[in-house]
Amino acid sequence: MSDTSTPPGPGDGGTHSTADEQPPHQPQAVLVTGGNRGIGLAIARSFAAAGDDVVVTHRSGTAPEGLRGVVCDVTDTESVDRAFAEAEALLGRPVEVLVANAGITKDGLLMRMSDADFDAVLDTNLTGAFRCARRAVKGMIRARHGRIVLISSVVGLLGGAGQTNYSASKAGLVGLARSITRELGGRGITANVVAPGFVETEMTEQLSEELRTTYLAGIPAGRFATAEEVARVVRWVAGPDAGYVSGAVIPVDGGLGMGH
Ligand SMILES: NC(=O)c1ccc[n+]([C@@H]2O[C@H](COP(=O)([O-])OP(=O)(O)OC[C@H]3O[C@@H](n4cnc5c(N)ncnc54)[C@H](OP(=O)(O)O)[C@@H]3O)[C@@H](O)[C@H]2O)c1
Numbered sequence: 001m002s003d004t005s006t007p008p009g010p011g012d013g014g015t016h017s018t019a020d021e022q023p024p025h026q027p028q029a030v031l032v033t034g035g036n037r038g039i040g041l042a043i044a045r046s047f048a049a050a051g052d053d054v055v056v057t058h059r060s061g062t063a064p065e066g067l068r069g070v071v072c073d074v075t076d077t078e079s080v081d082r083a084f085a086e087a088e089a090l091l092g093r094p095v096e097v098l099v100a101n102a103g104i105t106k107d108g109l110l111m112r113m114s115d116a117d118f119d120a121v122l123d124t125n126l127t128g129a130f131r132c133a134r135r136a137v138k139g140m141i142r143a144r145h146g147r148i149v150l151i152s153s154v155v156g157l158l159g160g161a162g163q164t165n166y167s168a169s170k171a172g173l174v175g176l177a178r179s180i181t182r183e184l185g186g187r188g189i190t191a192n193v194v195a196p197g198f199v200e201t202e203m204t205e206q207l208s209e210e211l212r213t214t215y216l217a218g219i220p221a222g223r224f225a226t227a228e229e230v231a232r233v234v235r236w237v238a239g240p241d242a243g244y245v246s247g248a249v250i251p252v253d254g255g256l257g258m259g260h
Pocket of ligand 1: 152
C-alpha cells in the first residue's frame, strides 16, 4: 500500500481541505426549456457563466447569441423527446439538470374562462413540465444523479384573481416535484420548485405606473426581482450545495407570498 492514502496532517504542507474550501466546479449538462428569452434566458446564461454545458429550447427562430439551442414545443411529446435527443447529442451526455421554465398565461375571470384557455395553460405549464421530467429522468436514473427544477410562481400558492388556470398549473408543479422526490429521491435525483414573485421582464415593463405602484405596495422588499436573482437561486438548488434539498418550494418573491 502506498503512503498516499495517509491523510495529510496539520503543518505538513499537504493539500488538506477545510470545511470552507470548495471543490473545483464540475460542469453539469443543463437543459432549460423556454431559454430563448426572459427568465429562462437569464437562467441559461447564469449556468453558462458558471462553466456549465447548457442547451436551451426555443419554439421558433434561432438560439440566443452564445448559447446552443434545440427546437421544442413542450405541448408535444414527440417534440420533447426529439429535443432531448438533440440536446444530449450536443452535450455529449444525458441531461443532468432540467430547468422546466416554459410557461404561458391566458388570464380571464372564472365565469368567462373557456375550456380552451384553461387547457392550454395546463398543457404548457404543468403537462409540459411533466413531459420534460419524464424524459429527463431516463438518463438521471442511469447516472444515479439528477436535478429537476420546476419554475412555478408565487401565484401557485397565493392564488390570483383572473388566473385560475395559471395558478392551478403552477400549484400542480408542487405535487409533481414532491411525487418525483418520493419516487426517485433514493436514486440521487432531487426535484424542487422555484416560485418567483414579480420579475422585471418585458411583461412587467409594460405595466401602467398605477398598477406597478399597487403591486409594489404588497411586496415587503418594495421592488420587483431581477431575472438574475431568480437564476442564482435556480443554480444553487441545481448545484452540489443543495443535494439534500428536495420537494421544496423556494420563493424568490421579496416576501410577497410568505406564509404559504
Ligand atoms: N415574469 C414574471 O414576473 C414571472 C413570475 C413568476 C413566474 N414566472 C414564470 O417564469 C417562467 C418564465 O417566465 P417569463 O416571464 O420569462 O416568460 P416569457 O418571457 O413569456 O417566456 C416564456 C418562455 O416560455 C416559452 N414557451 C411558451 N410556451 C411554450 C411551449 N408550448 N413550448 C416551449 N416553450 C414555450 C417561450 O417560448 P417562445 O419564445 O417561443 O414564445 C419563452 O421562451 C414561466 O414559467 C412563468 O410562468 C414569471
